[in-house]
Amino acid sequence: MIGNRVCWSRAAVDFATQVDVGGLEVDDPRADAVFDAIHQKLPVLREQGGGRSIEASEDDVLRAFTRPITSNEPLLLFIKGDKGTGKSHMVRWLKSRLGARPSWHVVYIEKRNTSLRRVTEKILTGIDTPKARQLREELARASSEIATAEEAVSALLARLDHLVTFDPATEIRGLSGVSPTELTDLRRKTHRLLGDYTFRKVLSRSDGPVHRIVRLARGGAEPSEDVDESDLHLTEADLQVDPAVFDDLGPELQNLVGSLVSNRYLRTDIAALCDWYLPRAKAEVFMGQGTDLLSVFEDVREEIAARGHELCLLIEDLVLLHGIDKQLAQALTIPASSRLCKLRAAIAVTSGYLHSLDTFTDRGVQFTLNINVKAIGQTGLRDFVGRYLNAGRLPDAPPANSASRGQIPDIPNACLSCADKPRCHATFGASTDGYGLYPFNGTAIDRLVELASPGGFQPREILREVIRGPLETAEDELPTGGIFPSGRFAKPLDDVRQAIPPGMRAAIRRTNHLSPDTEMSLRAFYAQSPPNADPALEAVAAYFGNQLSHGIADDQGESEEKDETPPKPQRSSASEIDQWANGASLLSSGTANRIRRWICDAVITHLQNGPYGVLISRIKGSRPAWLIGSHTLRLSDIQIDRSQGGGVVESPVPFRIEATDDNAILIQGVLAAADGSSLDSVDQGRWFFYLQTRISDYASRLAHLAAVDAATLLPAVQALEVLRNAATDPGHTVSTALPAMLMPAWPGGQHPAVEKFLKEVRPVRDEALTTVRAYATAAKGAGKPSLLDVGPLLRQIQVNLKARSVPSEPPGEDHDSPLLRQLQTRQSRAAEQAWNDVARSVQDVARFLDPTEDLSATLKVVDRLVKECHLRGRLPRADSKESYDTVRSQVGTESMEPYRRLSRKIASEVESGDLWDILNNPLPQLTALGRFAQVTQELLSGLEQNLTATQITGAVDTDALIRELRGLATLLDRACQEAQ
Structure with missing residues (x-):
């Protein structure tokens, strides 16, 4: 079979689909070109006074940021949004649209490899003044003193302890209701904890709060990582320690730790006190104690003013600047003057973070990213995927033409030079930019995006699950032809192809012997109304070299030749059985117990009408059960995967029904039969013949278990005789030994090893009792089981009456009994x-x-x-x-x-x-x-x-x-x- 074209480069796809813009290096020609090629317009809201907002666009953001500064006030622009909404992407886009601005001194602070030292060095780029040189030396000194994360953790805790203990401040944010006397006492307790080696060790664990804070301060955040504001702070939950760790220390510290663990208010106050000094401690540890960022920043602005320029600062994530953010915020609010240059700054920040920076509040223009599927629309989502597909097809393309101020660069379209373009675009479609959607079509993209990003626009998940994963599968399968899209296609998103009912999945497997998984993927993802075939789906299948099955229909199994009516429209919601087969929900107890009862009745009927010769009687009780010779059949023996009402006890002889498509049809058939429908009303009765074979095998197994022979009985009797020695009166004759065997009265004050042994062998004793009872009941013929029906057992009891243990090598015939082996080993x-x-x-x-x-x-x-x-x-x-x-x-x-x-x-x-x-x-x-x-x-x-x-x-x-x-x-x- 002729294969299909792979028109993209894996390396180009991986480069373009980095899950965060921070992975694309700024001012790198190739990275800039890819960024321009994949940029997705993001709807935004511009915040107004009084909590109101109006719709805006990216161009509005650009105009607001690039407008001339006509006053001395700094131009501050904040881009807010939740994690993963593209705030950093918007800042990067602003940078790409600035173009050549000779009168601007641009400083761009990325998320990637960002540390407090690196941020400061970025600000000092191109500045050579005495204060700048002094700060660089201080940064180098601080960096050389701390070589590892462990050193940083130790230094940060030590500095935090010093500040908490000796700082004279009498007012601490978060502790406004604490009196000076109470604050002094709180400082003493905090110092006692932070100064203790064991407490520091607990806080310094590798997965603990201080390591987390240090990692972010030293630049350990990944480009794709959205740092939660709470990760930058110490909270009362971080102080919840295990008191047992401090058991070998003095009573004073033990009492303090006990109060810390039991008193949430104390933990909250200590956390607030530590967190107040944490930014200052971080700045002094990682940047040096002599650092005065505010003074240096003014020095930088003086130098830029002397050049006749204005300062433009772009920050991809303000959260990562925790430690110098307050100083930076204060510096960014100082007006321009004849000495200080004008300043504009675009800052991405997680919603809510600005509340911790009073000096920033209400001082700038605030835009919030309005990221939701409705705002972007179906066309926008297809265009989003199309741009990444096009970027993956341009591995050797030259960088995009540099854009003049405010203009969009010219992005090459790889499809224009492809000989397959006419047929490919006609079959799979193209985005509004003219980028082909191959190997997807518009419907497949819609379906995959819906599964990868339910309820909202989550670009990272779309990149991972819609583009990277499926394209990797396509790259392996397309060259062969007739294979793509296989069961691997979008497996993390939809393993069972839920858009296709289980009945049709089973029918496809029966009729399509070559590539059933491929057909199910085509129907589930590429069909306009899954699973029904349509001309567009048939065209896609033909392009890939696949064939669709004909003459199949869900549930009834009736061919299209018998019923020429149009295919039924897709159901608005899957049935209970469909959801069970898809793993979406459990089977309800009512439905599951109907199935269990029907199968149990079928098994009993088969036993009664077969040549088994076993006595069967119904056991009275709240739940149906049947005594088959010496074996009891219960509803819970019919074990249905992912179902309710089956109980918690594992059946020794289960009849298992796994959650498969074939078993979904079987269950539908059973329920239809239980409702009085004919056996061929579902799947033309195929389910019944399959189930009859299983019922016959299960009935034969139960009939075999019903007859307990003496070889099985003897070990059970011997086990009970050995265990009766634990009774207060074990007895020395059959009549006196029987009570100790059946209902022993164990003395108190047992040796711990003996007590443990008797608990361990309880299952052995229960199994032996069950075997003896079953034999006695079978020997009696029928009726209510009784442990006193021991007539046939007297001889076996007499043989081993003096046994105190199981012989290591029993005489006579082979007694390889698991029951006795367990008892022997444990005793x-x-x-x-x-x-x-x-x-x-x-x-x-x-x-x-x-x-x-x-x-x-x-x-x-x-x-x-x-x-x-x-x-x-x-x-x-x-x-x-x-x-x-x-x-x-x-x-x-x-x-x-x-x-x-x-x-x-x-x-x-x-x-x-x-x-x-x-x-x-x-x-x-x-x-x-x-x-x-x-x-x-x-x-x-x-x-x-x-x-x-x-x-x-x-x-x-x-x-x-x-x-x-x-x-x-x-x-x-x-x-x-x-x-x-």
Whole structure:
């Protein structure tokens, strides 16, 4: 198949479709030529007094800016608008229309690579005065001192802390209701926070507010980035920190941080205080503390006045000048004089930003960009795309002719030299400028713009989604022929081609085997009334080398040969099923449950009339359910994508209906059948034959699951027998074990590892119970399920009645049961963890107390010794008696029994079944015993040291010493006699 022409350059398209005018370098011949080629006229409003405005044009803006200055007042012109509305574009357009103005000293400040230093250097361009040289040196010095963003963040916080702490100002904007005493206290708290290393670290995180402010001040904004005014300020939300970060610091700072987090008013006041000094701190950090921009600006105007010129300043985005904007605003309002030159400035600024600059308010002419689809109109939008297409076709074109003052440059039309122009323009159309719309037509542009820029004019989205993406697809596919526009075409905008109903999409796939996606793209985007074919669409398809299907229609599947009536007009809104298939909305619970009920009834009918031999009974309840042998079929088992009313529990055996075009037809057929229509009323009944095959397969699967055999039952019974050991009374016979298997009463005070294990295996136990119940119910025949129908299970229960765990290698036949594998793995892990904890506790006790010791005799001796020594004041410390009594009250003679038992067990090999030996948590008892032994050991050691540490120096009272030793001996003898 013959391919189609690719009449544009990818490099030229990428260059022209940069998503912001800031990407096109000023005074670069090629960039200027492209800018002129793509410029879109923007409707504007000129603001009047009292909040009124009148319609205006770009020419009105140009005339207002270039009119002669007849007074000494500066001519200020503000271009306002929301983010992405083209404010910078308008300033750039003004620059391109100024032409040669020998008497003007023009300074243009771009968004790209803009920093506070760069802005100042731009203003100083061509100025060589002492103050200018001094400022350049100061800028260079400030720049050399800060090499990285981290240094800048640290320097900015340090300077901000200094200003907040030592500035004597008593009035702060945003804190008008704060008294001088309160302001002093607020400064103290702010200094305490900003001076703390941890708090600074929190504010200095890479995604935090100070890094954001520093990035913009150092020129980190992208050309396409619309900086939000709030990004330039510190707000109370920026001070919302995590109190846990400050847990290891002093109580004073912890209390202050706690107040900061809990008190929004405090955060707001601290943020207002910091934000008041932020511009000054930024200017001093990034431009030097000796900078006086107001003085330098006057010096610049003096120099320009001496040359007999006037200063023309154009600023693409005032927001990026935050830090020097107040000084600049003050400088721009100083009238001209014999010493100062006349001044005009055009400034782009986000709506609302001027309110923060009182000196600018009501001092200039204000224009607001009136950007909306209605104002631009359909023709304007097509022209907008056409200009970019033409720019992409001029990769080697010479720069546009320089425009004389106020005139539009001559832009070459690439189509004029193309041999395909007559047929191409006849098929695809052209803009009012004569630029061909190929590979789009006007309808395709309208549709794509509507999807990319809904509800308004968003030029960046149009550039990305209407021009760049589709042209990239076209560039790959057009040379082959018969492929474009494929499913890739405008996929981010409309993945499913919503303009085509799901029924027709499915019909196209059945009839167009070569390129169904291409046909759907043509119908969705190029047809005047999608999806209906029209002469213009057929011409486009023929040009691309494609064919459109004939004899298809939506929903009914009736061919055009049977029905010669004109095609139905496009519906004003898609049906619920169409929206579901397109991903636009969920299927309502009412519709979804009708589908679920119809399919469940079809499955039950198939089972009842098929050779399956299963018992089926209806389960009473609020929602329909059916017992199929041992398996329960519920409405929620019919799982429909993106639908409501299906519940939140995942079905073990789902019947899935995905959101596809074929399933949209299936759902329409089911709903029609549920309403009493014939099966062939939708898609000639094809949906029914497809669904019958799925229902048959699903019914066979349910019938297989309905019969639970002994191989499945045995692991379930074994799992319940093992888990019954967690009960208070696990039972030792079948009759006594059954209650523990079915409804165990678990004791309290379990070891944490055992408690965690029982929670983890709850699903295992529930699955085992379900299997046992299903087997018992099936064995009974029919009727209400009961857990007591265990007659057929007695033999299986008897076999493993003594099991405490699942054997690692079960004897006999292969028991590869996932159920038992889960239980075995988790029990082994829990036993290892629990016994490790117990072993550590036993070893801690063994350091002081032998397992064979007679604790009863020891307690009597030590109790008596502590009592007598306390009465005689011979204990090592004043609180020794209190410490001993505390730990003594927590132990008794019974404490040795679990200690001895666990010591013996640890000496042998511990198995997973031994988990049940520590069902009742022994750790508290072991801990108490170990603590008692440790305190007693320390107390006796202290007594020994008191006696042996006596130093004999000088004269010794021998009689007194003898009396002390005899007294201690008497105490020990008496204690031993009482112990016997």
